[in-house]
Amino acid sequence: MQPLFLQGPSVILRTIILVVISIAVMVADHRWQHLETVRGNIETYIIYPLRYTINLPSQFINWSNESLSARQDLLEEKHKLEEQRLRARINLQKLSVLEKENARLRKMLSAQTKIGELVLVAEILSIDLDPYKQQVILNKGRKHEVYIGQSIIDAQGVMGQIIHLGEYSSTALLVSDPSHAIPVQVNRTGLRSTAFGSGNSQLLELRYIPHNADLKIGDQIFSSGLGGRFPPNYPVGEIVSIERPIGESFSTVLAEPIAHLDRSREVLLVWHNPPVKDVLLIEQKSTVIPDEKSNAH
Amino acid sequence: MVPTMVFALMLHMLPLPDWLTYVRPEFVTLVVMYWVIAMPERIGVTIAWCVGLLLDVTQGAILGQHALGLVIVAFILQLEYQRIRVFSLVQQALVVFVLLLIKQVLVLWVYGLVGHAPSLQLYFLPSFIGAIIWPWVYLFLRNLQHKFSVSHEF
Numbered sequence: 001m002q003p004l005f006l007q008g009p010s011v012i013l014r015t016i017i018l019v020v021i022s023i024a025v026m027v028a029d030h031r032w033q034h035l036e037t038v039r040g041n042i043e044t045y046i047i048y049p050l051r052y053t054i055n056l057p058s059q060f061i062n063w064s065n066e067s068l069s070a071r072q073d074l075l076e077e078k079h080k081l082e083e084q085r086l087r088a089r090i091n092l093q094k095l096s097v098l099e100k101e102n103a104r105l106r107k108m109l110s111a112q113t114k115i116g117e118l119v120l121v122a123e124i125l126s127i128d129l130d131p132y133k134q135q136v137i138l139n140k141g142r143k144h145e146v147y148i149g150q151s152i153i154d155a156q157g158v159m160g161q162i163i164h165l166g167e168y169s170s171t172a173l174l175v176s177d178p179s180h181a182i183p184v185q186v187n188r189t190g191l192r193s194t195a196f197g198s199g200n201s202q203l204l205e206l207r208y209i210p211h212n213a214d215l216k217i218g219d220q221i222f223s224s225g226l227g228g229r230f231p232p233n234y235p236v237g238e239i240v241s242i243e244r245p246i247g248e249s250f251s252t253v254l255a256e257p258i259a260h261l262d263r264s265r266e267v268l269l270v271w272h273n274p275p276v277k278d279v280l281l282i283e284q285k286s287t288v289i290p291d292e293k294s295n296a297h
Numbered sequence: 298m299v300p301t302m303v304f305a306l307m308l309h310m311l312p313l314p315d316w317l318t319y320v321r322p323e324f325v326t327l328v329v330m331y332w333v334i335a336m337p338e339r340i341g342v343t344i345a346w347c348v349g350l351l352l353d354v355t356q357g358a359i360l361g362q363h364a365l366g367l368v369i370v371a372f373i374l375q376l377e378y379q380r381i382r383v384f385s386l387v388q389q390a391l392v393v394f395v396l397l398l399i400k401q402v403l404v405l406w407v408y409g410l411v412g413h414a415p416s417l418q419l420y421f422l423p424s425f426i427g428a429i430i431w432p433w434v435y436l437f438l439r440n441l442q443h444k445f446s447v448s449h450e451f
Binding site for chain 1: 303306307310311312318319341342343346349350351354355356357358359360361362364365368369371372375376407408411412413415416420
């Protein structure tokens with residue numbers, strides 16, 4: 001027999017307790033990031049299996065597409081890829097010469113050269129968690145030595161950084177999220193700035209740029225590596241609009257991210273300044289030094 | 298009951314084309330609402346809170362954000378379920394709309410406090426869609442409940 005009335009005070013009391021806990025948890029999570037392990041465990045043991053299951057159909061379709069595609073298509077693709085490879089190799093030849101020259105010049109200036117980071121290819125599991133946030137889920141996690149704050153790039157440029165870790169998956173914040181900022185440098189002039197996300201995956205905002213700064217539409221911006229979180233000299237974006245409102249102390253500069261934030265399927269996790277103890281563990285991962293042998297796996 | 302929640306969570310995470318994500322109703326909230334109305338003595342604020350926490354993790358939100366919203370919604374339903382049960386489906390949908398709005402506003406407040414509120418143009422659309430599909434959700438879950446005779450006992 002079910003009771004006619006639920007015990008009144010108990011529900012109210014429980015609600016109040018839960019509300020208080022919620023608020024405490026939110027503060028703890030937002031201010032001090034104390035709950036990363038809790039989040040990681042929930043993600044690993046409950047959410048990841050679900051996500052994996054959801055992805056199965058699309059994986060199956062991909063797989064059957066691949067295994068059923070006609071010989072002709074495969075041949076065509078092969079030719080296309082060979083052509084691309086040839087082009088890439090030509091560029092690489094030029095690059096390696098330039099790189100040597102650069103290293104020589106730097107040596108002359110007795111500056112340290114720092115090229116070649118460790119990378120690992122990760123696949124994007126899902127993108128649209130919340131349409132108002134710019135985050136993606138990757139299929140690599142703590143098991144693969146991923147760490148919080150690690151940068152991710154795609155074939156074009158910097159995409160973002162890891163913010164949550166699970167055992168087999170991780171969440172990355174994209175450069176276009178409103179809470180994200182990345183220190184950048186304009187390639188042409190060396191002007192330093194910070195690129196803030198705008199919430200729109202096609203726009204970044206460069207703040208605190210004085211009116212008289214030497215800046216043109218079409219200028220490339222690169223990560224400057226200041227702050228130590230992102231590796232230096234990866235392309236971030238291209239300036240698309242500059243406004244210099246009279247009466248304001250700074251210009252409004254907008255840039256378009258170079259990375260395909262909403263289209264990439266595969267991304268690269270970059271180990272730059274890896275924590276010392278992990279260096280040995282990730283040695284088997286390939287390096288990105290552009291020479292013949294290297295290939296990301 | 299648990300399978301329906303898992304199913305709702307999966308619907309919630311299903312990858313959709315970009316424009317559809319703005320329309321996706323909150324299946325998880327709807328399912329929790331149904332079970333609170335159907336079995337208030339088994340599904341209460343505590344379970345709603347746990348489900349909310351799962352939702353937070355899937356969304357990459359601050360832990361507790363959706364949990365808070367779901368607790369409040371479950372609380373209101375706990376107080377009013379007897380009245381809501383005798384409502385017609387249309388009346389119920391109206392109540393559901395209001396509750397979904399309350400939850401979304403709570404979530405929005407937290408976003409605002411953290412410092413980056415989303416733009417509001419389409420923000421409340423999921424509540425509206427959620428209320429529209431409520432009758433079907435209700436009938437579907439009630440069928441399931443009767444079919445598998447999920448009772449108050451076990």
